[in-house]
Amino acid sequence: MAPRRSHAEPVPTATSGGATRAWRAAWRREPGRAAWTAIAIGSLCVMLGAWAWATRPGGAIPALFLPPPGDVAASFVRLVSRPYLGSTFGAHVLSSLDVVIGGWLLAGAVGLPLGIAMGWWRRARWIAFPLFQVLRPIPPLAWIPLAIVWLGIGEPARIFVVFVAALVPWVMNSMQAVHSIDGLLVRAARTLGASDRQILTRVVCRTALPTLVAGARIALGNAWTTLIAAELLAATSGLGYIALNASRTLEMGILLVSMLVIGVLGAAFSFGMQALARVFAPWSRGART
Amino acid sequence: MSASPPLAPPSARPRAAVPAALIVGAASIATLVVAWQVVAMAGIVPARVLPTPLDVALRFATLAVETFSGSTLEGHALASLTRWVIGAACAIALGIPLGVALAWLPPLRPVIAPAFELLRFIPPFAWVPIAVLWFGASTTTQALIVFIAAFPACVINAHLGVSLVDPILPRAAAMLGAGGVATLRRVVLPVAAPSIFTGVRIAFSNGWMALVGAELVVGKQGLGFLISQGQINDSVTTIMVGMIAIGALGALIDFGFQRVERAWLPWLAFGAKRAS
Numbered sequence: 001m002a003p004r005r006s007h008a009e010p011v012p013t014a015t016s017g018g019a020t021r022a023w024r025a026a027w028r029r030e031p032g033r034a035a036w037t038a039i040a041i042g043s044l045c046v047m048l049g050a051w052a053w054a055t056r057p058g059g060a061i062p063a064l065f066l067p068p069p070g071d072v073a074a075s076f077v078r079l080v081s082r083p084y085l086g087s088t089f090g091a092h093v094l095s096s097l098d099v100v101i102g103g104w105l106l107a108g109a110v111g112l113p114l115g116i117a118m119g120w121w122r123r124a125r126w127i128a129f130p131l132f133q134v135l136r137p138i139p140p141l142a143w144i145p146l147a148i149v150w151l152g153i154g155e156p157a158r159i160f161v162v163f164v165a166a167l168v169p170w171v172m173n174s175m176q177a178v179h180s181i182d183g184l185l186v187r188a189a190r191t192l193g194a195s196d197r198q199i200l201t202r203v204v205c206r207t208a209l210p211t212l213v214a215g216a217r218i219a220l221g222n223a224w225t226t227l228i229a230a231e232l233l234a235a236t237s238g239l240g241y242i243a244l245n246a247s248r249t250l251e252m253g254i255l256l257v258s259m260l261v262i263g264v265l266g267a268a269f270s271f272g273m274q275a276l277a278r279v280f281a282p283w284s285r286g287a288r289t
Numbered sequence: 290m291s292a293s294p295p296l297a298p299p300s301a302r303p304r305a306a307v308p309a310a311l312i313v314g315a316a317s318i319a320t321l322v323v324a325w326q327v328v329a330m331a332g333i334v335p336a337r338v339l340p341t342p343l344d345v346a347l348r349f350a351t352l353a354v355e356t357f358s359g360s361t362l363e364g365h366a367l368a369s370l371t372r373w374v375i376g377a378a379c380a381i382a383l384g385i386p387l388g389v390a391l392a393w394l395p396p397l398r399p400v401i402a403p404a405f406e407l408l409r410f411i412p413p414f415a416w417v418p419i420a421v422l423w424f425g426a427s428t429t430t431q432a433l434i435v436f437i438a439a440f441p442a443c444v445i446n447a448h449l450g451v452s453l454v455d456p457i458l459p460r461a462a463a464m465l466g467a468g469g470v471a472t473l474r475r476v477v478l479p480v481a482a483p484s485i486f487t488g489v490r491i492a493f494s495n496g497w498m499a500l501v502g503a504e505l506v507v508g509k510q511g512l513g514f515l516i517s518q519g520q521i522n523d524s525v526t527t528i529m530v531g532m533i534a535i536g537a538l539g540a541l542i543d544f545g546f547q548r549v550e551r552a553w554l555p556w557l558a559f560g561a562k563r564a565s
Binding site: 043134228240 | 309310313314315317318321338393394395396398399400401402403404406407408410411412413414415416417418419421422423469497498501502505506513516517519520523525528529531532533535536537539540543
């Protein structure tokens with residue numbers, strides 16, 4: 001392929017065929033670990049530098065459009081040092097975590113047994129699966145107005161919406177996990193004299209565990225995303241509430257800090273669940289889905 | 290998920306014929322609707338809180354011809370669809386080339402990966418407040434949210450599809466005298482196409498969800514706006530009509546994509562990753 005020219009590396013003079021070939025080959029090779037890290041850090045620094053340069057006083061981008069990195073850092077300090085919108089930053093974060101974990105666990109308590117039953121018993125699947133097929137295309141966010149009319153703008157409405165968002169991945173993954181188990185394992189267990197209950201608990205649930213954990217991870221991700229939207233619409237605390245308020249009062253630094261914290265927590269959930277999968281189901285080779 | 294199991298599911302009986310499952314499923318849905326109608330009519334909960342399915346159906350018909358909050362149901366749906374297509378099209382146009390480039394030119398990965406991974410975990414709706422400040426309550430704002438929701442799915446699946454191509458294929462092509470571009474166009478992309486297409490499908494579905502959220506917060510038109518107006522007017526029937534329209538449109542488009550996928554890419558879509 002034609003060599004791509006970048007400013008970071010010397011442009012080849014390409015007088016000899018060998019140099020061109022080496023240049024081409026370099027583009028098709030994964031850089032080593034050290035080079036990888038160096039390029040990654042360099043790329044981040046360049047982006048940060050470009051951000052700072054473009055938003056400098058008198059720069060191309062006004063601070064009201066995108067504040068300079070220094071302002072964002074200052075806003076972070078301001079946010080954690082003094083209460084904002086009635087409570088400390090920690091309390092806002094806790095309020096968000098409260099709802100997301102509550103709704104997620106509630107959905108798991110309903111969805112996990114339901115999904116396993118739907119995967120295991122054909123009749124349960126026949127009855128419940130079509131209902132989910134009908135309800136699934138409705139985005140969880142579309143439930144927010146209904147939740148507000150039904151339950152007001154308090155915490156129950158948010159827990160309900162998070163529950164709806166998390167329920168579908170819990171159910172679908174558990175069902176898939178149990179349903180797709182190799183029938184050979186079940187028959188082998190039966191041949192060895194295992195009862196139905198033993199097969200369900202000792203063979204099926206364990207084999208399905210990696211997929212179940214993957215479902216839990218997706219459910220948590222959905223729950224988090226949905227909660228932020230719910231907090232934008234109906235809340236008196238939480239990170240989404242901070243973000244909406246900061247945008248109304250044009251405190252761009254605080255808005256960006258709240259977005260970053262939302263992103264960091266979302267990433268922490270995802271990586272935490274992956275770590276959990278490695279602890280509870282070490283036999284899963286890599287995380288699927 | 291894993292490859293389809295070669296043996297029957299553990300119920301130990303042969304797979305049921307489809308009609309029986311269909312009958313039970315239809316009966317299950319019908320029971321739910323009838324139960325809903327009965328509960329709503331019995332007056333245990335006020336009609337303001339839980340209208341009957343019939344009320345909702347009537348409201349659906351009314352909204353289809355009458356103007357509510359600026360336009361008819363079709364008008365709102367059209368506004369949503371326009372933003373959806375604009376945002377998703379931009380995400381596809383930028384995301385797929387980026388994903389292919391990341392897989393094909395490994396040195397690009399460390400350049401892009403840090404920023405991409407940092408931003409990917411910020412949910413699309415968290416961008417709504419800042420997008421409103423940037424572009425106001427406009428179509429651009431909504432399309433930007435759709436773009437943000439759809440972009441990672443395009444990049445990740447294109448990257449995945451290209452990097453899963455058996456390295457023997459490009460080498461064989463090179464040996465037969467194909468240059469880099471020819472290999473990419475004639476060998477790698479066709480093999481990666483199913484995964485890329487799955488990315489497009491996920492992008493549209495993620496974008497639709499995000500759009501509803503964005504329309505709930507800002508805007509003067511669209512299905513999300515319709516249900517938020519239903520909430521303000523305390524009209525549960527309007528909310529439900531909006532929800533049904535959103536779900537039906539989303540399902541319809543996804544169904545269309547599945548048909549297109551089967552027609553254009555009859556070989557199996559493999560290893561596709563859901564980026565949510």
